[in-house]
Amino acid sequence: MPSQSDVVSRCESDDIRLVRLLYVGNDGVVRGHVVDGNRIAHSFEHGENLATVVQSLTATDVVAPTGEFGATGEVRLRPDSTTFRPLPYADRTAAMLCDLSTLDGEPWVADPRSTLGEYSDSLAKRGLTARLGFESEFYLLVDDGTDAGPRPVDDSPCYAAEGMQTVDDVILATLEALDDQGIPVGAYHPELGPGQQEFVQDHAAGLAAVDDHLFLRRTVQAVARAHGLDASFAPKPLPDAAGNGCHVHLSLWADGRNVFFDAERDSPYGLSETGRYFVGGLLEHAPGLVALTAASPASYRRLQPSSWASAYTCWGADNREAVVRVPSADRGRREASTRVEFKPSDHTANPYLAVVGILAAGMDGIDGEIDPGRPLDVDPATLGESELRARGIERLPESLDAALDALAADEVLTAALGETLVESYIAVKRARCETSGSGTGAPSV
Ligand code: GLU
Ligand code: MG
Numbered sequence: 517m518p519s520q521s522d523v524v525s526r527c528e529s530d531d532i533r534l535v536r537l538l539y540v541g542n543d544g545v546v547r548g549h550v551v552d553g554n555r556i557a558h559s560f561e562h563g564e565n566l567a568t569v570v571q572s573l574t575a576t577d578v579v580a581p582t583g584e585f586g587a588t589g590e591v592r593l594r595p596d597s598t599t600f601r602p603l604p605y606a607d608r609t610a611a612m613l614c615d616l617s618t619l620d621g622e623p624w625v626a627d628p629r630s631t632l633g634e635y636s637d638s639l640a641k642r643g644l645t646a647r648l649g650f651e652s653e654f655y656l657l658v659d660d661g662t663d664a665g666p667r668p669v670d671d672s673p674c675y676a677a678e679g680m681q682t683v684d685d686v687i688l689a690t691l692e693a694l695d696d697q698g699i700p701v702g703a704y705h706p707e708l709g710p711g712q713q714e715f716v717q718d719h720a721a722g723l724a725a726v727d728d729h730l731f732l733r734r735t736v737q738a739v740a741r742a743h744g745l746d747a748s749f750a751p752k753p754l755p756d757a758a759g760n761g762c763h764v765h766l767s768l769w770a771d772g773r774n775v776f777f778d779a780e781r782d783s784p785y786g787l788s789e790t791g792r793y794f795v796g797g798l799l800e801h802a803p804g805l806v807a808l809t810a811a812s813p814a815s816y817r818r819l820q821p822s823s824w825a826s827a828y829t830c831w832g833a834d835n836r837e838a839v840v841r842v843p844s845a846d847r848g849r850r851e852a853s854t855r856v857e858f859k860p861s862d863h864t865a866n867p868y869l870a871v872v873g874i875l876a877a878g879m880d881g882i883d884g885e886i887d888p889g890r891p892l893d894v895d896p897a898t899l900g901e902s903e904l905r906a907r908g909i910e911r912l913p914e915s916l917d918a919a920l921d922a923l924a925a926d927e928v929l930t931a932a933l934g935e936t937l938v939e940s941y942i943a944v945k946r947a948r949c950e951t952s953g954s955g956t957g958a959p960s961v
Contacts (some may be wrong), residue, residue, distance in 0.1 A: 563592025668711025679706030759818030797881020804926035821897035876932030
């Protein structure tokens with residue numbers, strides 16, 4: 517973990533000219549400022565200027581009309597030296613992720629990254645650490661400038677060896693670039709859609725996992741571009757093919773033990789009572805939570821029944837149609853691999869906010885001992901209305917607007933984010949719904 521003085525020396529010794537100081541706002545877009553490598557000591561000490569209005573900007577650069585922030589007001593970008601990486605895909609360039617502070621150096625109440633940092637600290641006070649990994653799906657596309665628009669790089673079927681071969685060079689170069697940045701990816705495969713790929717990031721502690729995930733996305737896009745391809749993480753880039761999920765895999769640890777694991781229980785897969793309650797909280801808060809995890813109008817074109825993305829508030833052992841899947845653990849490393857997977861999540865989310873929401877929902881389940889009901893072992897779309905009702909299973913909101921209504925009404929989630937942040941978030945997302953015209957919206961963020 518580089519300290520501030522390590523970063524200053526590294527910029528000098530590696531002749532780094534440009535340092536990208538990055539953050540992610542309510543809109544989910546990675547943005548930032550770039551400073552000269554020889555200015556980095558100044559950036560650490562004083563921060564770099566940033567207009568508060570960024571937290572009222574939508575992904576298409578519209579300032580939310582009812583937003584909290586406007587023409588006046590400044591905060592400071594505070595680079596976190598522990599996230600420093602020279603970028604293998606950009607010459608003499610490095611990057612760091614930043615917290616946003618007030619001019620007095622206090623965490624800014626509207627800063628997503630500090631909010632996750634503070635939430636993680638509150639878990640630590642209870643003796644808990646969250647470990648997370650993201651399962652990221654994306655399409656590799658060729659854009660040859662025709663009116664038909666970008667098309668998939670191949671038409672290989674799900675998990676097909678043929679697909680592995682077509683993009684072998686791109687995948688290899690991406691994994692090498694990730695290795696250079698210390699971001700381990702445990703598994704890769706060609707996914708269901710034509711040209712669709714999946715990377716599974718190794719689990720790491722809360723904030724570090726999210727930081728790594730953001731670097732992973734940038735890396736995939738940069739390496740694809742260097743190979744003449746586009747990488748699309750949009751939730752539903754092709755109308756007739758599988759969507760792109762960004763499933764969040766998560767466990768909670770205390771004193772070196774996974775509190776989601778109970779060797780004595782076999783149902784399902786050794787998930788502990790605490791783990792079950794965490795699932796109960798995720799299901800209870802799912803309608804509002806998806807406003808944070810499936811954060812664009814287009815996200816709701818992905819969250820359709822029977823498309824492996826999840827559309828109903830149920831859980832199950834290895835059930836790919838459930839909002840919460842309990843994946844089967846690895847033989848021989850059951851404790852290490854016991855976890856829950858939250859599926860209705862995609863890359864349009866601000867991952868710091870998505871993880872705060874997921875943790876707050878799950879912790880509410882633990883604190884309130886919320887029973888998730890029986891795990892479901894079928895596709896919920898095959899059950900009739902009365903059976904769904906009898907089991908307390910609901911359809912997820914079918915548009916971002918509906919999810920935002922549920923978020924605004926969810927006292928646990930709004931308290932976890934704090935009033936300024938949640939209000940600014942909702943204003944930005946309402947504006948995004950307006951500018952995309954309807955609840956189904958444009959193909960990307
Ligand atoms: N592509 C699916 C989604 O949109 C997920 C497929 C899988 O289960 O990995 O979430
Ligand atoms: Mg997948």
